[in-house]
Amino acid sequence: MDWKALLILSIINVIYVMIGGAIFHALESSNEDNTKATISSEYATFLANQTCVTADELRTFVQKVLAAYDDGVFSTDTESSASLWDYGNSVFFAMTAVTTIGYGNQTPVTSGGRAFACVFAVIGIPLTLVMLAAYGTKIQKLLSPLEKKIWIKNHVKVDKVVKTITLILAGFIAFFIIPAAIFSSIEGWTFGEGIYYSIITLTTVGFGDFVIGTSDSDYRIPYRLLTAIWLVLGLSWVALLISDVQNKYTGAFDKSKEKEEEDKKE
């Protein structure tokens, strides 16, 4: 790509992100103001009702609770957060690091843990990518018989579109719709939250606002094992799809470049 094309692409990216920012701002800011107002009034009410507590004492206490919460720990007099760094959770954490999902609902807080996380991710990420790419190729091969079954006579272009849509739809059902249904029923999420979780996870964005298997349960280990399989296959499939779209985009840019060059020659 020449510098001119890269400049245009960069401008498109900047505009895309700026418009996105405007839409997020429009969708989220009033809700944020409400939450802020609600929590401020909760604060005031608590202080007004509990006259033995000074504002300073409450503030100090809340700050301590929040600092622990930042490290993934919360506790009240009756309940305490599930163990973050038991072996099962630690393995799940390691998996989110090498897949670059990085939910961040649980992060290393010791210097040693942080240093190790860096080394572990740097070595593990390419290793995982090699595996995901290999599974992606396998999935593609396994799907090719399905692709051959679809054939719209005398309509090569329509046939190609139908094939592409069918494959994407099949993958979407297998890696998003069905897992979202399962996750939402197990985690007590709405189906929409399950879809949101699946998309944010398999694109490796991994905000960490929804994470499966955080509550203590007898089924946590088999559940997380199944999730691990979903992750590997789903990430492979999405990586394949993203790289296809990436190639389409790159192709579009190269075409416009070629056209430009042709125009210059004329």
Next chain:
Amino acid sequence: MDWKALLILSIINVIYVMIGGAIFHALESSNEDNTKATISSEYATFLANQTCVTADELRTFVQKVLAAYDDGVFSTDTESSASLWDYGNSVFFAMTAVTTIGYGNQTPVTSGGRAFACVFAVIGIPLTLVMLAAYGTKIQKLLSPLEKKIWIKNHVKVDKVVKTITLILAGFIAFFIIPAAIFSSIEGWTFGEGIYYSIITLTTVGFGDFVIGTSDSDYRIPYRLLTAIWLVLGLSWVALLISDVQNKYTGAFDKSKEKEEEDKKE
């Protein structure tokens, strides 16, 4: 890659993650227990000292504070978190979505915001990848004169190693050491935390335990603009490096496969 090689690769990945999990468990779990014990005793102390507050009342209040904190909002009687969804922060959020960093210190909480985040990420991620790949190629080209200057006479192998190390070192200084020094001085982090932040960010893991520019400041906009440039160039460079390592790994697997086939022929 044939199924056998993929099986071996999968086993290596599983072992890698399982050993990683064991190390994270060893490094983090005792610290977690301490934090839990501390916060439990803070709870007990507060309840013991403030006799007008019942355990129920405090629990209800803390749960409300934490629910708001989950949405990125915290508030005490004197201070309140900086505006999450002002335009600047919303653009920064949009950027973390399309780069798949997804810090998650700030996430959409409305249904509309979540639905839009999915669409926005799915379209934006391949677009961003195209741009990052293009910048990666440019960086590689710009570095090639530097590469030519290094030349160890009569030592082709040593020369190659020295070249590779020099390039990686130069990139590491430009994208990690210098930014980490700047970030740590501005954000009040230790230098180690700055390095940790830079590595977790540019590998797109994005735990979100450290995020730059979250405090209100007059310099937030130019600071974040410079950070955006660092992100684009740094992500390009790291993506290049990761894909190089990925190719090396894949090559190693193909070689072992080739060797096996040769062995069979003999």
